[in-house]
Each structure stands twice: as structure tokens, then as C-alpha cells.
Amino acid sequence: MALAAVCGDKSVYGQIFSGKQARLFDRPNHFSFGTKIQEFAVPVGNEPSSFLGTCNREEGVRIELDHGTTTLAFKFRHGVIVAVDSRASAGNYLASNDANKVIEINPYLLGTMSGSAADCQYWERLLAKECRLYKLRNNHRISVAAASKLLSNMMLGYRGMGLSMGSMICGWDKEGPGLYYVDSNGTRLSGRMFSTGCGNSYAYGVVDSGYEEDMTVEEAYELGCRGIAHATHRDAYSGGSVNMYHMREDGWIKVCKEDVSKLIHRYREGMF
Amino acid sequence: MLSAQNFGESGKMKEYHYTGPVEHRFSPYAFNGGTVLAVAGEDFAIVASDTRLSEGYSIHSRDSPKCYKLTDTTVIGCSGFHGDCLTLTKIIDARLKMYKHSNNKTMTSGAIAAMLSTILYSRRFFPYYVYNIIGGLDEQGKGAVYSFDPVGSYQRDTYKAGGSASAMLQPLLDNQIGFKNMEGVEHVPLSKDKAVQLVKDVFISAAERDVYTGDALRICIITKEGIQEQNIPLRKD
Numbered sequence: 001m002a003l004a005a006v007c008g009d010k011s012v013y014g015q016i017f018s019g020k021q022a023r024l025f026d027r028p029n030h031f032s033f034g035t036k037i038q039e040f041a042v043p044v045g046n047e048p049s050s051f052l053g054t055c056n057r058e059e060g061v062r063i064e065l066d067h068g069t070t071t072l073a074f075k076f077r078h079g080v081i082v083a084v085d086s087r088a089s090a091g092n093y094l095a096s097n098d099a100n101k102v103i104e105i106n107p108y109l110l111g112t113m114s115g116s117a118a119d120c121q122y123w124e125r126l127l128a129k130e131c132r133l134y135k136l137r138n139n140h141r142i143s144v145a146a147a148s149k150l151l152s153n154m155m156l157g158y159r160g161m162g163l164s165m166g167s168m169i170c171g172w173d174k175e176g177p178g179l180y181y182v183d184s185n186g187t188r189l190s191g192r193m194f195s196t197g198c199g200n201s202y203a204y205g206v207v208d209s210g211y212e213e214d215m216t217v218e219e220a221y222e223l224g225c226r227g228i229a230h231a232t233h234r235d236a237y238s239g240g241s242v243n244m245y246h247m248r249e250d251g252w253i254k255v256c257k258e259d260v261s262k263l264i265h266r267y268r269e270g271m272f
Numbered sequence: 273m274l275s276a277q278n279f280g281e282s283g284k285m286k287e288y289h290y291t292g293p294v295e296h297r298f299s300p301y302a303f304n305g306g307t308v309l310a311v312a313g314e315d316f317a318i319v320a321s322d323t324r325l326s327e328g329y330s331i332h333s334r335d336s337p338k339c340y341k342l343t344d345t346t347v348i349g350c351s352g353f354h355g356d357c358l359t360l361t362k363i364i365d366a367r368l369k370m371y372k373h374s375n376n377k378t379m380t381s382g383a384i385a386a387m388l389s390t391i392l393y394s395r396r397f398f399p400y401y402v403y404n405i406i407g408g409l410d411e412q413g414k415g416a417v418y419s420f421d422p423v424g425s426y427q428r429d430t431y432k433a434g435g436s437a438s439a440m441l442q443p444l445l446d447n448q449i450g451f452k453n454m455e456g457v458e459h460v461p462l463s464k465d466k467a468v469q470l471v472k473d474v475f476i477s478a479a480e481r482d483v484y485t486g487d488a489l490r491i492c493i494i495t496k497e498g499i500q501e502q503n504i505p506l507r508k509d
Binding site: 033034035038039040041042043048051088090093095096098099100116117118119120121122161162163 | 300363366367370389390391392393394395396397398419421423424425426427429438439
């Protein structure tokens with residue numbers, strides 16, 4: 001439905017929704033600024049997902065969007081550990097080394113961001129708004145399963161249009177600790193451990209080899225740091241610092257923000 | 273004089289011998305050059321830009337600054353495609369007025385940044401080719417800088433350079449303001465006069481090495497007293 005609305009297909013849109021909503025199209029002499037309902041502009045005739053690629057071949061024009069990450073999260077006896085790096089790259093240029101890739105939706109829900117920075121920031125901010133509205137309407141906090149379902153349905157509405165987002169929704173609700181992986185293809189999976197981003201294979205290797213269900217909290221913090229640090233060491237598009245959160249029964253806490261180069265030095269010293 | 277680097281990629285020297293059929297297509301974008309910089313201090317913010325407007329090998333104007341005043345405490349710097357910069361600033365001005373009429377107060381810098389993020393994202397599939405940096409004072413009176421990518425991802429920084437010479441200026445700012453890659457140096461906070469002098473020096477360096485930056489420098493200094501502007505000449509070649 002979102003895709004049909006965005007492409008301006010009046011026949012489909014007119015049938016599914018009542019006639020008066022069709023007036024909200026973006027006509028050139030009436031610009032409503034997208035304040036009442038969200039509107040997306042689409043290049044005429046082109047496939048939106050390959051449009052930017054064609055523009056980048058023109059003289060001097062280089063539109064590059066911020067990308068790239070490693071994030072990981074795992075459940076264990078004492079809750080959920082979430083660890084992310086903090087690098088944002090635009091093509092070959094490092095736009096930022098201290099980007100914030102965890103969005104604090106409410107004191108019991110966290111979302112991580114990997115892939116395109118703008119897509120993640122926008123849709124997770126929208127998810128935070130929907131979670132808040134849910135709480136106001138229903139007088140209890142939204143469950144992790146429902147929150148992740150909302151996000152995955154938003155992604156499915158724009159499937160095939162070139163969005164790039166890989167996110168983990170972590171929280172603690174009535175069922176206990178919850179961890180869901182949601183991405184821009186519409187995948188939604190519940191699991192015990194996930195890692196996303198271009199450095200995910202390195203993080204999987206490290207965390208898989210050190211994981212135990214009944215680790216202590218300190219061991220879990222150490223494992224999370226190691227996973228991200230080793231991934232940033234080998235992946236060019238990850239780096240900066242490790243931001244780590246611990247989701248407990250009474251809400252999340254921010255554990256640490258450690259520079260990756262210091263961590264690697266510390267691990268090197270332990271090696272020899 | 274032609275340097276040895278001028279072949280291969282698009283946007284550099286074209287080959288002058290005929291190679292076969294060439295497809296020409298309309299591009300909705302153009303690159304008009306320009307560099308923007310913003311620095312946040314303890315109780316001030318600085319937004320600076322050069323004033324050259326170019327396209328390809330021509331200079332369209334030597335007096336086209338890229339800083340636009342939004343409110344008494346916020347200035348935005350936009351570089352990239354000039355057409356999109358003009359439209360974007362018009363839309364931001366209209367949205368600021370709408371907010372003032374509905375809420376009876378001026379938008380704060382943080383609110384403008386969040387709003388700009390959604391305005392840019394509404395063009396996710398046909399982006400505004402603009403690199404934005406907002407500089408201003410936050411609600412506590414401290415300096416704030418917000419940097420954006422063309423589709424709306426943003427974060428708050430202490431300093432940021434954007435535009436054609438950004439890759440040259442950012443490492444210099446990292447060293448002088450962020451004290452990166454220096455050992456045993458005392459981290460003194462930046463005073464307003466030192467910051468203004470640093471911005472002038474940094475732009476003079478950019479004008480030396482980037483063809484799209486030069487002509488003049490426009491600096492907007494934002495303090496709680498208001499916005500003060502300075503114009504400094506740069507290399508015109």
C-alpha cells in the first residue's frame with residue numbers, strides 16, 4: 001500500500017482507500033510539507049533503488065550516504081548484552097567516528113542500527129513514536145515481539161525500493177528478555193544471538209567461541225567488547241569505539257564506551 | 273599544466289578523441305562546489321563558508337555565501353547543488369514560520385535539526401544533493417553543531433567541515449580542536465577569538481588546494497547577543 005501510494009498509482013490507491021484521501025497528493029501548486037501525512041518524493045520513470053547509482057556517474061556529482069557497521073547482541077542468564085561500534089562511512093570517506101548506533105526507545109527497549117544511517121535513524125525514530133502511542137492508548141508497555149513486528153511491517157511496505165537497514169530490537173517484557181533481528185528485506189527472527197553489519201562474520205566467530213549460557217555479567221561484558229573490537233580490527237568499515245548496553249529486568253544500563261584501539265592494545269598485551 | 277592524475281574517473285579530464293557512440297542524459301543534479309565549516313564552543317558557535325559558486329570549469333559568482341540565518345540563535349550552512357540549497361532553505365523558513373504560528377515560540381537548534389532530518393528523509397528516493405551543517409546555541413546557551421548527510425542522518429558534533437574541501441579540513445580540525453594524534457598536550461577549551469582565527473587559517477589552506485573553494489570567506493559568529501558577520505577575502509584564482 002505504501003508503495004502504491006508513493007508511486008502515485010491512482011487506480012489502486014482509489015480502490016483501497018476512500019476517495020477523499022487521494023487529494024493529499026503532492027500537486028505542484030499545493031505543497032503541504034508532509035506535515036499531516038508522510039509523503040515521499042520519487043524520481044519519475046526510474047527505479048528508485050538504482051537512481052542514485054546513475055546520478056553518480058555524472059561529472060562531479062557524488063552523492064554518498066553514510067553506511068557500514070558491526071553490531072552484536074546476545075541473550076544470557078542475566079539479560080541481554082548489546083554492543084555496537086561507532087563508525088559512519090560515506091563511500092571511502094569517514095564521516096564520523098563517534099556515531100550513535102543504539103536508539104533508546106524507552107527504558108525497557110533498545111534498537112540497534114546498521115546499514116544506511118538515515119534509514120535506521122528515521123524508521124527507528126518512527127518506531128519509538130509508535131511505541132509511545134501504544135503505551136498511551138493501551139496503558140501498558142509494548143512487548144518486544146510487537147515492537148519488532150511494527151518495524152518489520154514498515155520495512156515490508158517499502159520492500160524493493162532500496163532501503164538498507166539491519167536492526168536488532170532488544171528488550172525485557174512480560175515474557176522475559178527478548179531479542180529480535182529485523183532487516184529491510186522484511187526478515188524478522190527471534191533468537192539467542194545476532195550480529196549485523198559488514199563486520200558481522202568476525203563478531204560471530206569471537207562470540208560463538210566464548211559464549212556460555214551461564215556466564216557471569218563481567219564475562220559477558222568482556223565477550224561483547226572482544227567481539228566488536230576484533231571485528232573493527234579486521235573490517236575497514238567498522239571502528240571508533242565500542243558502545244555497550246546491558247538489558248536487565250529493571251531496564252537497560254549503559255555499560256561503557258571504550259576506544260577500540262585501546263582495547264586491541266590490551267588484548268595484544270595479553271597475547272604475548 | 274595538466275597533472276598526471278587527470279584521467280580515468282568521471283568528473284576529470286575528458287578524452288578528446290572519439291571513442292564511439294556516447295549516451296547523453298539529463299541529470300537532475302549539478303555540483304556547484306563550496307565548503308562549509310561549523311565549530312561549537314562553550315557559549316558560542318561559528319558557521320563559516322566560502323562564497324564561490326562554480327560549475328565545471330566556470331565560476332558563476334564570487335559572492336554567493338552558503339550560510340543562511342534561520343533564527344537568532346541558528347545558522348545553517350548548505351553546500352552541494354545550489355538549486356537544492358535554495359529550495360531546502362525556503363522549505364525550512366516556511367516550516368519555521370508554521371511552527372512559530374502554531375506554538376508561539378521560536379524553534380530551538382535541536383528541534384530544527386530533528387525537523388531537517390525528516391525533511392531530507394522525505395526525499396529519500398530522490399535526494400536533495402546538499403550537505404548541511406547547522407550551528408547554533410542550545411537551550412542551555414552552549415554551542416551546538418549538527419551535521420547531516422544528504423538523506424537526513426544526523427548527529428551532534430563539536431566541529432564539522434562539509435562540502436568540496438571537507439576531506440582536507442576535517443583532519444586539521446581533528447588535530448587542532450579535538451587534539452587527536454597529539455601526545456602530552458593540555459586540552460584547553462577553545463575561546464571565541466582563537467576559534468575565529470583558526471577558521472580563517474583553515475579556509476586559507478583550503479583555498480590553496482581546492483579549486484572549488486576561494487574568493488571570500490563569510491563567518492557568522494553566534495552568541496547570546498546575536499549573530500555577527502565577518503567577510504574576509506581569500507584567493508581569487
